Amino acid sequence: MSEEKKIAIKKIQATGFLRKIMADYFYELNDAAKEDSPKIAWCSSVGPAELLLSLGFLVHYPENHGAVLGSSRTANDYIPVANAVGYSPDICSYLTSDVGAFIKKETPLSRAYEGIEGIAKPDVLVYNTNQCRDVQDWFNWYSRELGVPAIGISTYRNIGKITDSHLQGIVQQTKDLIPPLEKISGNKFDIDKFRSVLSLSKDCTLMWKKVLEANAAIPAPISFFDATIHMGPAVVLRGSPQAVEYYKVLLKELEEKNAKKDGAVEGEKFRIYWEGMPIWGKLRNLAEFFIGFKTAVVASTYCNSWIFDSFDPEDPFMSMARAYTEIFIVRDENFKEKYIEEMVRKYKLDGILFHDAKTCPNNSNNRYGMPERLEKKLNIPSLTINGDLNDLRCYSEEQAKTNIEAFIEQLETK
Amino acid sequence: MNYFVGIDVGASTTKAVIIDEEKKVLGYSLTYSGADFKAAAEQVFEESQKKARRKEPAKFVVATGYGRRNVPFADKSRTEISCHARGSFFYFPHAHTLIDIGGQDNKIIKVNDSGKRTGFKMNRKCAAGTGAFLEEMANRLQIKIEKLNGLAEKSERDIQIGSYCTVFSATEILTRIREGVEIKDLVKGIFGSVIKRALEMDPLEGNIVMSGGVVAYNPFLVSMFEKKLGKKIFIPPHPQLTGAFGAALYALEAKGG
Structure with missing residues (x-):
């Protein structure tokens, strides 16, 4: 067999709208930085963004920038720069690529958006360690570098059943953020504003959930690889009406596709779960590769991680604490295992792919025997591929693709 | 008489195995894969053809191994994982x-x-x-x-x-x-x-x-x-050829032999 034939990824019409609202978001931040108003907060992606928005901050998410560095395949220009100043190649490659880009004073955003010269500088850095310790270390680097305060929430980890005692502490930590944030923003905290932002966030997140659930249909209308791009507004624009509007448009398109049985993968034969981080620099490449084998990557923990069912404007502090504690990454192995089991059933999946991301242990769930346990329990095969979210030095394309191809050959004989 | 070919272009060596419709090995050959997978595949194919005393074109060729997509005369490719399993199961x-x-x-x-x-x-x-x-x-x-x-x-x-x-x-x-x-x-x-x-x-x-x-x-x-x-x-006999042999078995299967 000679070269693989050219494969076209089906277009999603809503992408134009997505590009516009993302561009508006970046330009708004850029303008604010130039005019020093409104104030800018940098926030971890599953952090207390709603509180910041209610206080009038515009919010930049360094993790989103990390993903931009990965998907633009510039991360490997910057990771060594951070390595060289003492940030190990073994720690989060979002952190190292983002810090490296900052040191070099470069961003792919300036190539994508004319007039944007750099990342909008923060007035405050606000983290939540629910995802990992690296966000705190990351923000502390900027805090030292820019002389800006880094404040945040330290959560429990590996939680099974969530109890009131878990949440009370988080509620208190969230409330403790208010006085310094009021001072920096120059705005008084307004509970009604907070409720209203949380309500918009909830609407966004529920619409995003519906978008993902549209993939329960056979064939699935959107691939995991596309979904990682379309989740942008759920990450950076939740709490805004634009995000809600966007997902209404996207959902309508996917429902129309479902009515026509127009799948993302023509002739869909197999349905796979993607567990772990995306390999940002290989999204298109892998999307085409799976299409070539008529295999749809239908659902993922990653995209589901921006569903916050528990947001309740009636009880904003407690419900926000609950929502940001319920997410997969904060939970114990038993919870995670049951969660994936449920996904396999809900989306009628044939196999599970675990991405063991070298620099992201908290998002690599193959390391404590879960693939073996799930294979036994669900009687479906799993595959683990080695790679990384951003650091392509950790990804062997040939080995990964041979593994995926062999995995699909195995599904064919089942 | 029809014959079927498996070519395994591995990271280190390239192997070819020719079998008949009865799954009997008629000829095989191996060489270093080097930097030109296509040339290595052609070389082992020709050598094994000679050993098998076959001049007519093969009925079906399956390529496997790292260089499986660099074998222009192959009819199909399969991963080395499938081919090794197939080759091994034939003997055991x-x-x-x-x-x-x-x-x-x-x-x-x-x-x-x-x-x-x-x-x-x-x-x-x-x-x-x-x-x-x-x-x-x-x-x-x-x-x-x-x-x-x-x-x-x-x-x-x-x-x-x-x-x-x-x-x-x-x-x-x-x-x-x-x-x-x-x-x-x-x-x-x-x-x-x-x-x-x-x-x-x-x-x-x-x-x-x-x-x-x-x-x-x-x-x-x-x-x-x-x-x-x-x-x-x-x-298995000729353990280095297990993948190529498995590929030849797939070639035979593809033609319903």
């Missing part, structure tokens, strides 16, 4: 675990009683425990790779080489050399390291089959492995 038609130690990677493949693959694993990114590891170590010790087996056989000591990184292993070997350890003992320690890497990949329960070039040229490594597992390890 019962549930088993196949350990293939190739040039660039180790594969552990499980097949059930009907020959279906139920799972597989490949080594992690590092080449420790693979053929490339042995080549690197032989190079460090300034001995020819084909001498390794004979040297290890003569050793009566157990030297531990523990690292799972090839570079770290090389450093460990330097330390042992400094300590005055004899070459034969080092080589046995290196074989032990290959076995450890495989043991880390899977519990290796049930019947075990081994294939690949490392097994073909180093029977003493297999006997060390048997001792470690406390059971017999089955080896």
Whole structure:
């Protein structure tokens, strides 16, 4: 067999709208930085963004920038720069690529958006360690570098059943953020504003959930690889009406596709779960590769991680604490295992792919025997591929693709 | 008479196997893959054609291995994981675990009683425990790779080489050399390291089959492995050709032979 034939990824019409609202978001931040108003907060992606928005901050998410560095395949220009100043190649490659880009004073955003010269500088850095310790270390680097305060929430980890005692502490930590944030923003905290932002966030997140659930249909209308791009507004624009509007448009398109049985993968034969981080620099490449084998990557923990069912404007502090504690990454192995089991059933999946991301242990769930346990329990095969979210030095394309191809050959004989 | 071809373009060597409709091997050949996979594939195909005394075109050709997409005359490609499983099951038609130690990677493949693959694993990114590891170590010790087996056989000591990184292993070997350890003992320690890497990949329960070039040229490594597992390890005839043979079986199957 000679070269693989050219494969076209089906277009999603809503992408134009997505590009516009993302561009508006970046330009708004850029303008604010130039005019020093409104104030800018940098926030971890599953952090207390709603509180910041209610206080009038515009919010930049360094993790989103990390993903931009990965998907633009510039991360490997910057990771060594951070390595060289003492940030190990073994720690989060979002952190190292983002810090490296900052040191070099470069961003792919300036190539994508004319007039944007750099990342909008923060007035405050606000983290939540629910995802990992690296966000705190990351923000502390900027805090030292820019002389800006880094404040945040330290959560429990590996939680099974969530109890009131878990949440009370988080509620208190969230409330403790208010006085310094009021001072920096120059705005008084307004509970009604907070409720209203949380309500918009909830609407966004529920619409995003519906978008993902549209993939329960056979064939699935959107691939995991596309979904990682379309989740942008759920990450950076939740709490805004634009995000809600966007997902209404996207959902309508996917429902129309479902009515026509127009799948993302023509002739869909197999349905796979993607567990772990995306390999940002290989999204298109892998999307085409799976299409070539008529295999749809239908659902993922990653995209589901921006569903916050528990947001309740009636009880904003407690419900926000609950929502940001319920997410997969904060939970114990038993919870995670049951969660994936449920996904396999809900989306009628044939196999599970675990991405063991070298620099992201908290998002690599193959390391404590879960693939073996799930294979036994669900009687479906799993595959683990080695790679990384951003650091392509950790990804062997040939080995990964041979593994995926062999995995699909195995599904064919089942 | 119709014949069917399997070409396995591996990281280190390229192999061809020709079989007839009765699955009998008519000819085979192997060469180093080098930098031109296409040329290597053509060479082994022509050589095995000569050995099989066939001039007419093959009925069907299946390519496998790292360079499976670089064989322009192949009708189809399949991964080496499928082909090794198929080749191994032909000789051992019962549930088993196949350990293939190739040039660039180790594969552990499980097949059930009907020959279906139920799972597989490949080594992690590092080449420790693979053929490339042995080549690197032989190079460090300034001995020819084909001498390794004979040297290890003569050793009566157990030297531990523990690292799972090839570079770290090389450093460990330097330390042992400094300590005055004899070459034969080092080589046995290196074989032990290959076995450890495989043991880390899977519990290796049930019947075990081994294939690949490392097994073909180093029977003493297999006997060390048997001792470690406390059971017999089955080896197919021409263990280095298992993948190419499996590919030839797929070629036959594709034509309904």
